[in-house]
Structure formats: C-alpha cells, structure tokens
Amino acid sequence: MSKYWSQVAKRLEPYVPGEQPRDRKYVKLNTNESPYPPSPKVLAAIKEVACERLSLYPDPTCLSLRQCIAEYHGLALEQVFVGNGSDEVLAFCFQAFFDPGNPILFPDITYSFYPVYANLYNIDYQLVELEADFSLVGEKFATTNGGVIFPNPNAPTGRYIPLDAVREIVEKNSNQVVIVDEAYIDFGGQSAVELIAYYPNLLVVQTLSKSRSLAGLRVGFAMGHEDLIAGLDRVKNSINSYTLDQVAIAGAVEAFKDEAYFNETRHKVIVTREKTANRLTALGFNVIPSQANFLFISHPVVTAGVLYQKLREQGILVRYFNKNKINNFLRVSIGSEEEMDSLIMALHNILK
Amino acid sequence: MSKYWSQVAKRLEPYVPGEQPRDRKYVKLNTNESPYPPSPKVLAAIKEVACERLSLYPDPTCLSLRQCIAEYHGLALEQVFVGNGSDEVLAFCFQAFFDPGNPILFPDITYSFYPVYANLYNIDYQLVELEADFSLVGEKFATTNGGVIFPNPNAPTGRYIPLDAVREIVEKNSNQVVIVDEAYIDFGGQSAVELIAYYPNLLVVQTLSKSRSLAGLRVGFAMGHEDLIAGLDRVKNSINSYTLDQVAIAGAVEAFKDEAYFNETRHKVIVTREKTANRLTALGFNVIPSQANFLFISHPVVTAGVLYQKLREQGILVRYFNKNKINNFLRVSIGSEEEMDSLIMALHNILK
Numbered sequence: 001m002s003k004y005w006s007q008v009a010k011r012l013e014p015y016v017p018g019e020q021p022r023d024r025k026y027v028k029l030n031t032n033e034s035p036y037p038p039s040p041k042v043l044a045a046i047k048e049v050a051c052e053r054l055s056l057y058p059d060p061t062c063l064s065l066r067q068c069i070a071e072y073h074g075l076a077l078e079q080v081f082v083g084n085g086s087d088e089v090l091a092f093c094f095q096a097f098f099d100p101g102n103p104i105l106f107p108d109i110t111y112s113f114y115p116v117y118a119n120l121y122n123i124d125y126q127l128v129e130l131e132a133d134f135s136l137v138g139e140k141f142a143t144t145n146g147g148v149i150f151p152n153p154n155a156p157t158g159r160y161i162p163l164d165a166v167r168e169i170v171e172k173n174s175n176q177v178v179i180v181d182e183a184y185i186d187f188g189g190q191s192a193v194e195l196i197a198y199y200p201n202l203l204v205v206q207t208l209s210k211s212r213s214l215a216g217l218r219v220g221f222a223m224g225h226e227d228l229i230a231g232l233d234r235v236k237n238s239i240n241s242y243t244l245d246q247v248a249i250a251g252a253v254e255a256f257k258d259e260a261y262f263n264e265t266r267h268k269v270i271v272t273r274e275k276t277a278n279r280l281t282a283l284g285f286n287v288i289p290s291q292a293n294f295l296f297i298s299h300p301v302v303t304a305g306v307l308y309q310k311l312r313e314q315g316i317l318v319r320y321f322n323k324n325k326i327n328n329f330l331r332v333s334i335g336s337e338e339e340m341d342s343l344i345m346a347l348h349n350i351l352k
Numbered sequence: 353m354s355k356y357w358s359q360v361a362k363r364l365e366p367y368v369p370g371e372q373p374r375d376r377k378y379v380k381l382n383t384n385e386s387p388y389p390p391s392p393k394v395l396a397a398i399k400e401v402a403c404e405r406l407s408l409y410p411d412p413t414c415l416s417l418r419q420c421i422a423e424y425h426g427l428a429l430e431q432v433f434v435g436n437g438s439d440e441v442l443a444f445c446f447q448a449f450f451d452p453g454n455p456i457l458f459p460d461i462t463y464s465f466y467p468v469y470a471n472l473y474n475i476d477y478q479l480v481e482l483e484a485d486f487s488l489v490g491e492k493f494a495t496t497n498g499g500v501i502f503p504n505p506n507a508p509t510g511r512y513i514p515l516d517a518v519r520e521i522v523e524k525n526s527n528q529v530v531i532v533d534e535a536y537i538d539f540g541g542q543s544a545v546e547l548i549a550y551y552p553n554l555l556v557v558q559t560l561s562k563s564r565s566l567a568g569l570r571v572g573f574a575m576g577h578e579d580l581i582a583g584l585d586r587v588k589n590s591i592n593s594y595t596l597d598q599v600a601i602a603g604a605v606e607a608f609k610d611e612a613y614f615n616e617t618r619h620k621v622i623v624t625r626e627k628t629a630n631r632l633t634a635l636g637f638n639v640i641p642s643q644a645n646f647l648f649i650s651h652p653v654v655t656a657g658v659l660y661q662k663l664r665e666q667g668i669l670v671r672y673f674n675k676n677k678i679n680n681f682l683r684v685s686i687g688s689e690e691e692m693d694s695l696i697m698a699l700h701n702i703l704k
Contacts, residue, residue, distance in 0.1 A: 002583060003527075004529050004579060004580060004583065005583045005586075007451050008447055008473075009447070012586045012590050014590045015590065017412050017593040017594070033407055033408050033409060034407045036407065037404030037406070038406050042406075043403065044402075046399075046406075047398075047402050050398035050399050051395065054389070054394075054398075054565070054566060054567075054568035055385055055388065055389055055566065056383075057372060057385060058567075084592060084597075085592060087592045088591065091590075091591040096357060096361045098358055099359050116590050119590070175355075177356050200356070201356060209409070214406060215409040216405060216407065216599075217406055227356060227357075228354070228356060231357045231358075233366070234361050234364045235360075237366030237367055238468050238472040239443040239469075239472065240436060240443060242369070244570075247568075247569065247597070247599045247600070
C-alpha cells in the first residue's frame, strides 16, 4: 500500500486473468479462446486500415460497427453500444446502472470479474445460490434488489437457462436493470436480444473474443433500450472518447459481415464440445452440461488440483479456480480436434 | 434522464471531442493530429500482426511495449504503465490517486477533460488562475490540496513551463501526487521524466496520438515511481485486463523503435509552427507562444466565433471553445505546409 493511493485504489482486489505463458509452448485450453483463426476477411481489413489514416482519431461513435451489429441483430443504431472488450462494457454497466447502498444480485458461482467491479464502484451485492448441479433458478432473483447480472451460459460452469427463464427474471425486476452477459451465447444458446423490444430494463452484453476468434482485438458490445445505451455513452464519454481504435473497428465490422465463417467455426466448436464431453464421461468425469466453448468437469478419484498440475507438466493448460464449491472442478476450453485428442490422451495417462 | 441510470450517470457532464466530420473533405486543424502518416515500420508491424494469433488474448501486462518505453526513457519496467490513449490513463489516475473531499488543483484554463473526470469520480477541485497571458505561476500550486494535475505544454493555450518550474510544483506537493500531462511535450518542451528518479509523487503521462502520428491506434502511457504504477495497475485490472489490443501493442513498439522517423516528423511540425506563428502575427493575430503542435490565436478585430464559422465554410476546421476567458481564441492544429498555406490564405481573405 502506497500513501499516494486513493481510498478506492487501496480497497481494490483486482481480477486475475488466465495466464498467457511464454516459458514454453502449451496446448492452451485455459482462457476460452477460439482454436480457429479470425476470418480471412477480418485480417484483410486490418491490413487495409494500416495506412496513413491511422494518424487521425477513430470515429468516437464507432458508427460503422454499430450499424453492422444493429443490422445483424435487427436493432436500431441507438440500441447498440460498443467497447474495448465486454469486460470494459461490463465495467461501464456497473457504473451506469448500479448504485451504492442498493445491493445487486448475481450467482454465487459466476464470472469472477463481477465482485471486482462491485468493489471498485462500491456497489453492494448479494450472492444468489446455485443448485448443487450449478443450475440457476430464476425465482431466486425475484427479491428486492438494485439490479441483476448473470452470464448465460454461466461461467465457469457452462450451464445455460432458456429464454423463458431469462424473460421471467427481466419481468420480475422491471424497476432495475437486468444485464445478461452473453459472452458464450453463440455456442448453442438462444440470445435474449429478441426481448429488448419488450423490456426497457434489459441489457444484453456480447463479445467478439470467443465465437468470432478475436480475443486479440478487444471488441465487446451491449444492446438494449436506447436510454440504457445513452447511460453507457455518458460513462464512456466521461472516461475515453475513443475506446476502440481504427483497426479494431475495421476488423470487427468484417467479422460481422463474414457470417458464413462465423457459423462454420462456431459449429465446429460445438461438435468438438459434444464429442469431448462424451469422451470425458467415458473416462469417469462428471461433465456439467455446457452450451459454451468450454466444459466444467470433475473426477471422482483424482482431485482437480492434482489434474491441473499434471496436465500442466504435460504441456496442457486448463483453468483451475481454487474457490469454495468449485475447487474440485476444472474449466477446459474447447480447442481444435487435435488439441482435445492431446487432452484426452493426457488424462487417460494420468488416470490409469 | 432515465430512471435506470445510476446517481453517477445522472450527474455526468461528458467530454465532447473535436468533430470528425464526414459531410465533406476538410483541412482538418481541429484535433491536434499529426499531418504526417505513422512510420512505415508501424504500418508493416500492424500488417504482420494481422494473423491467426489474433484469436488469442493480448499480453495483459503489455511487456514488449513497456520494455520499449522504459528503454527509451531510461526507466525500469516497473515505472511504466500503458493504456488505451492518455485519456484512459488520466481517468485511471483520477481514480487511483485522488479522493473525494480533498480538492485537487488544476489550471482554470486547461484540458477540458479534467473537470469531467473529477465529476465522474466525485473529486472536488479548485481552479488555479492563469495570468492574463495564460502563463502558469508555479507558486499558486503551493496551497493545501489533494493532488495536482496540469498539462505541459498547457492545452489549449500551448504555453510551456520549464523543468525547474515543474520541479518546484512537485517538491511543494510531496505528500500528494502531481500529474504532468505531457501529451504535447515532444514539440519543443523538456520532459519531466528525468525527475522521476527523485520524486516518488511525480507521474508523467504521454501519448502516441500526436508526435508519433498514431491517434487512430489509441496508445498512451504513464511513468513514475513503481508504487504509483502499481496503483494504476490495480485500477486497470479492476476494469479490463486487456486495454490494449495486439495490434496497438505491436504498432506502438515499432513507433518507439523508429526514432529517426519520430524526430524527422516532429521537427517538421515545429518548423511549420514557427513559420505559421510568424505569418499569423503578420496578419495581426495575437499568437500565444506555443511549444505544442497547435497555436492559440485571437484577432483584435474579427471575433473567434466569426473566424471559426467562416473558416469552416471554406473547408477549414479549427477548434473554438465557447468558454469564459478563451471565447475570443481559436486553437489551430499544425498541419502540413500546404494545409497551413490554405489556412493563411483563407484568413487573409476573411480579414481583407
């Protein structure tokens, strides 16, 4: 602690991202990246934007990208906000919609950035307990609260709740904002975007980092009633007029235009996920049903901590959260078919 | 105002950036961009990074870029923080170092984002009055305060204070953080970076948007004692683990490596500035002495508001701040020689 830090800086407990190691080459199944490269059209667009115009500021309204997203999702331009990854968008959401002294709700097992944001902005929160199988019961979000946020599918479990259950949560919280964090929705879930027309309190957040193979480009977005988008704009324009650089805007636009590539690669991930789930079950693992690009697994004999360590020694990185209730689980990103073969073979050797 | 907005969102008065018009082609002298393209090496590096690796997250510590900056400025790696433009870095600074109830100081005429940040984080502030010629008197910052921030050269005036004056301010405020915002330092001023070794309360902020022709890439950075950098890291890692995308990191690294190009282009801007200042003086303008890549000017006969409008009609954009004390001034970015010829000719016609 430095005497120069603010009270806020002193109380922070920052988020720790999955490691990006450099000591050796790993089979990297720890940060839910796509095993497939970005669309060739995205890469071509980035090369094209690497020109003299980079000396000029980007469009602060990111008009071209917001138009693309609006069109893709059947929304108006004013219903779309874009930012530097969905993490930044979520941070802005906490600041724009939640107040100190009015506790918000999120699941007790969920994306571990939520309590970090809450702490940063001094927002109180109550944890909503998941069932033993990690399923989320919508009724538990019907208590008095200052706002609701949950991922669908949930992280790090991969469990998904259907649109009707989402609708019920949004309806029962009509006086406060409900944020559905859909970072993983493109891997088999149904998006809540279609509810936006009916519920002015619903905000849906998505990202290009997973299903569009662009974790390295940092683009996320939020969709909702134009009043909510205006709130996000106010926060963003009080911090940084230009959160997306010219390159990110140009690449992201092409990612939306190349729908064929998007569908092809996300379906490959879904197929590999189902195959991997079956193989893990055959190895004796408890595999939580997932609609995401990862699996949450535990083994009845060998503990997750030991598996994590032994996989690492064999050059395979997965994510292990040493936290209450999930400290015997591993989160395994869905890689290529070859990467999953390596994982299964390594687990087979460890378990035999 | 939406009922869904937080108290913070309701009280915000967002910053308004200089316009990036699309209705026609302008001689764009309104946002202090460089008239020269980025280094060809930067553009080559961006093209190279547009590859399959973009599906992976960037290095959250931005090691390669921080190493480059540390080496360039003779600092340790732990003394360098990077972010999405110096605006984001400054926002993080307000959150990391300033507290509500302990008023900070900044000049009454200065970068108009400072009061926006203060408002966002509920930081009280006192304005330190500049002299009639917009010069800044260091002694006025020697009162009790919760922190100090000022640009050097100042914006939008372009006035610069020498290193000894900066040192005095830093020394007289040893119990709180002094932020020197050096967005324009490469156009003739002496950076306060060399003071970092002696003053643990000094933070120096710079950007690649101006002197390195990379406004479109969004890269800024802060330098100071490692405790200050750790404070910024805590804030950043509570908002967004990856504020710089892979492309911005790769491009920024090359911008620092190509020092010859950097020196060539910034010196061209300085030469054009001096020449333009002389021509404007000959046209009867009061030209505030500038060490930045812009000039702050007023005319004894034609008001700034009228000049702004007439220049705009002739396809030349400059910045006009309709604010107390400066509402008869224009801020004119230094463009290419040809662009400044157009400006002078247009002014000549307007004034005759």
